Every structure is written in C-alpha cells, then in structure tokens.
Amino acid sequence: MISLAGRDILHSWGKFVLTGMGLGLLIGATLTMAGVYRGMVDDAKVLLTSSGADIWVVQKDTQGPYAEASSIRDDAYRGVLGLPGVAQAANVTYLTMQVRHGARDERTMVVGFEPGQPGEPPNLLAGRRLLRGHFEAIADVKTGFRLGERISIRRHDYEVVGLTRRMVSTGGDPMVFIPLKDAQEAQFLKDNDAIISERARTATNPALNRPGVPGLLDAVNAAQTVNHSVNAVLVRVADGIPAEQVAQEIRRWKHLQAYTREQMEEILIVKLVATSAKQIGMFLAILTIVSAAIVAFIIYTMTLGKIREIAVLKLIGTRNRTIAGMILQQALGLGLIGFVVGKLSATLWGPAFPKYVLLEPGDAVRALVIIMVVCALASTLAIRAALRVDPATAIGG
Amino acid sequence: MDEGIRIEGLSKRYGEGDTAVDALKDVNMSIAPGEVVGLVGPSGSGKTTLLKCLGAVIEPTRGRMTLGGEVIYDSAQDGWKTADLRALRRDRIGFIFQAPYLIPFLDVTDNVALLPMLAGRANGPSRARAQELLQALDVAHRAKAQPSELSGGEQQRVSIARALANQPPVILADEPTAPLDSERALAVMRILNQMASQFQTAIIVVTHDEKIIPIFKRIYHIRDGRTVEEAGEGRDIS
DSSP states (O other): OOOHHHHHHHHTHHHHHHHHHHHHHHHHHHHHHHHHHHHHHHHHHHHHHHHTOSEEEEOTTSOOTTTSOOOEETTHHHHHHTSTTEEEEEEEEEEEEEEEETTEEEEEEEEEEOTTSTTSOSOOSEEOOOOSSSSEEEEEGGGOOOTTOEEEETTEEEEEEEEESSOBOTTSOBEEEEEHHHHHHHHHOOOHHHHHHHHHHHHTOTTTSOTTSTTHHHHHHHHHHOOOEESEEEEEEOTTOOHHHHHHHHHHHHSSEEEEHHHHHHIIIIIITHHHHHHHHHHHHHHHHHHHHHHHHHHHHHHHTTHHHHHHHHHTTOOHHHHHHHHHHHHHHHHHHHHHHHHHHHHHHGGGSSSOOOOOHHHHHHHHHHHHHHHHHHHHHHHHHHHTOOGGGGSOO | OOOSEEEEEEEEEESOGGGOEEEEEEEEEEEOTTOEEEEEOOTTSSHHHHHHHHTTSSOOSEEEEEETTEEEEEGGGTEESOSOHHHHHHHHEEEEOSSOOOOTTSOHHHHHHHHHHHTTOOHHHHHHHHHHHHHHTTOGGGTTSOGGGSOHHHHHHHHHHHHHTTOOSEEEEESTTTTSOHHHHHHHHHHHHHHHHHHTOEEEEEEOOTTTGGGOSEEEEEETTEEEEEEOOOOOOO
C-alpha cells in the first residue's frame, strides 16, 4: 500500500520542512530551557564535589554559605579538627562581587581558601596552584580572564596564575579563588575615607581614648580593621567514618550547624534551585502548549486544504482509518522534523549561553516521546474534520 | 437484457412533513454492460441525487437497485445488502467527476493503482493494472508525471483509468466533459465508448452538455425527479 502521508510530505516537502524547522526552533528553545535547569542542578553538584568536603560547618541556624549569610570565627576549625573522625578542616569564604578586569567589571564569586585544604579547586585547565600567600588568583574560564592577567579585588591587584572550569556559584557566577587572608580582608575591608572617619569617631569616644591609658586607642583601631570571620569550615572525614556521625558531634559540641553532602545537596537543589525550577517548568508547560497549538493549527490547515481530495478518497472507498492514519503520520512527521531541528539547534546554541546548559540524552528521549504524544493529540482536530467530510461532496460539482 | 445496472421504482425524499422534498420519484433505469447512456436534465431535476443513490453515497427512500445481476439495495428488504458501502463503492462502482480530482501528491500510476491497493491487492499487480489502463487510454508516457504536470485532457483520461481500475460493472460519470472544448469533449466520449465496449462496463454519463448529447444511443431525461427514456441519435464518433 502506498504511504499517502509520505507522498504528501514529499509532494510539498518545502512547506513541510520549513514548518518543521519553525516548530523545531520552538522545540530547541524548550530543550534548552530543560538544559538550563539540568545545568543548574549539575553546577550545584559540581560545586559541592569540587569543594572536596564531606561536611559544611556554618553559623548556627543558617543554611550554609551558598544559601544565606553565615559567619563563624576563623578559629572554630581548630575545635572541629579535634573531634574524632575529622581528617581535615579548613576555613573558606564566599563573596559575590564585581571584579575589575581592565576597563570592565566581571560579576564573580570570590572564594577564599587555604592551599592544600578542602575548598581548593581540584582541577586546573592551565597554569598552576597558588604558591604565594597573597595576591594570586585562580579563575574559572567563564570569567574570561587569562593567565598572567591582573585583576582588581577591592583595593588590591591579583595575578591570574591558574584557570579552572565548571566552578560557578548557584547563581551562575564564575568563581575566582584567592588566598583566605586576602579574601577575609576583601570581605570586610572598608575604603580609606570610611577608615579615617571610623578612627576619628573612635578617637572622640572618651571611653576608648583615655589620656591615662596609652596604646588603647591604637589597639581598638587595629581590632576594627582586622577580620576574624569566615563563612564556613569545610570538613573532610577520615576513611570509613560516616559523615552524619561527625556532623552530629559538631552540632552537639560546637554550637554550630553542620551539613553532610546529602543535606547540602538538598539545600542547593530542592530549596535554592526550586524557584528557578518552577519558573523553567512554567516555561516548559507554556512552550509545550504553544507547540501543540502550532502543530494542531498547521495540520488542521493542511487538512482543510485537502478536503476535496479527502472527499474523493472517501468516495472511491478509502477507509477512515487510512485517512486518519495519513493525517496522524503527517503530524508525527512534523514532530520528528521538529525534534531533529530542535535537538540540533539546542546542541549548537547551548554552549553560547552564559549559564551551563546540560542536554541529557534521557531528556531528549522524553522530549521526543512528549512531542510525538502532543503531535498525535494535536492531529485529532484535523482527523475529526477529515472524518466529517461527506464523500457526497465529491459528486455534483 | 444482461444487466449492468437496473433501477426499479427508486425514490428519494429529503426532509419530513411539510418541508419534505421528493428529489426522485419512482425512477426506473436499465443499462447493459458495455452500454453508455446519457442522463440529462436541468439543474435541480434530481440528476445529482440519482447519482448519489447509485453511488451508494446516500440511501434511497424506496426502490430496488441491481448491479451486475446482484441486488445491492432493496427498500422492501432492509435497504442496503451490505454494511460496507465503502467497499461496495471501491470494488463495484467507478466514478468520473466534472473535474478530474486526481490526488495531487500521487503520480499518475499511483493515482490509478490506488484503488486496487485499497482493495487489498499487492503493489506490483496494482501498478501493472494501472499501466495496462494508462496504455489503453494513451497516457502511459505520462505514467511518472504528477497530476499538475498534465494537460486537462490527460488528467481526465487518467481519471477514467482510475474509474476502471477495479473493473467495476458500472461507472458513474458526473458531467465529465463540462470544462472541455468540443474537440476534447468528443475525445473523452470516444474514450468512454471504447472503454465501455472493451471492459464491458455500463457507463452513466450525467450531462447537460449539448455537444455530446447526440452521441448517446439512449438517453434518460430527468425532470422533477422523474425519468423518461428516449432513443438518442447515436452519432458515430469513432
């Protein structure tokens, strides 16, 4: 038996392919939206994995450095190190800020870490690790910085000595890693005018500027310019020790909050990315409805354009299921072209997106199934119209 | 007379009560295999209704129809003898329309071979049958062409081939020469006569085309739903 749908598609392939391409671009946008969500989740997982930590110790009653502000004393790690089952513990700071690079600003998350400790970027694409205690930086390639370039963080210049990849914050900002001391200073350092103003204010306070106590004012001023806070302590547990067991000890004895990898993942993915996921979900739903409406409209219009032929086909004995099959196959064909174009488009333009777009094969398969179901449903309107055509209309001019 | 098609007391009423319209009133016709008869009448006389009844597209109100000696409809015995009117039309009735109405996305061969294929025959024999008919109608050289590439006359010949594809005992031709000039109209009638004779098919040609009326040996005039048979001139156009 001849494939009526196939012949019709071949007969008007130009119109069909152009329509399929239009639909494909829409499907490409849908796949990309799904990819953006997957990318956010994957970024979050990579962020946790690359930190090298098993436990995140943060300020009590907060949800950690990625979800909300957390400030703990920078000597808290010593107490944590003394707990049984703790192999390593190190301070880290996280601060989202604009980093100046020549004439332009780059929005980044500046991470302060101690070399050789948890929090250090695990893999470098180029360059080397930090060797000096100050003014060196490792940057994610998405910042656009290159090796040897100088960048400004607050009032200091840093040399980019290493490049890493896939190190972005949950907001998608690429990370810049600098020594912990520099990061602590950057996080709390005030500008010169503010320091002068603060010192003047302190000097006018008779309680802090006592004539009979020399050195008190200097000590107070010095204390105001030094920062002893960090955002979190990253803990690596010893082999064979359950992370939750150590986390419980920290919560119990150190009056701090401690999250295991699973708990932190839940905070990042379920809570932090949840709003974005809902937003993307809404877009996906809307795009799916729009795609269905487009397919329904196109197939319906194409069918209306063939009403006379359908009447003749019915008159000469073509079964309803043959006609319905023809329309259904065309809708599925349109969906297939749309899917191929959409997948290609998403693959091509995905890397150009500022955020990581992760196109998973499983999502593509799910999308194909959904597209086929949507196309099949969308074709019902046209099939209904075709089946209602009276074969008698072919007779009588 | 060996029967191609026989119609007895056929009536068709549209609507009910005060609004009822009798489109056909006690129509009687008989056409032998290989015979071409004209069905002539003014607009609204009931030609199309009769064609639709004969084509098993609408159900008559009353009467009896026999096709190739087999009763296909009898109002006295539950109407249609088969539930599958689609198969009846496909296998036993050929249609030729005012315009060729070829399927635009099928080539000439497949337009003709479609009917045998719909009837369940394999592609090979169906296409062979199509080739045979296209040969007989002198359009075999256009076998691979698309309908849009054919002239009006060629398209009409292909539509005749399509009507003959399943070797039906009867062909219903609905004003097949209406859009054609005299020369082409006569050519189509010549082909219909030739095919009727060659394939022993009874052909009913609905027309009000003055150019071809003298060609029929028998004509049924239809007026206000009633038919009157008369002898035609039977002009020779071979």
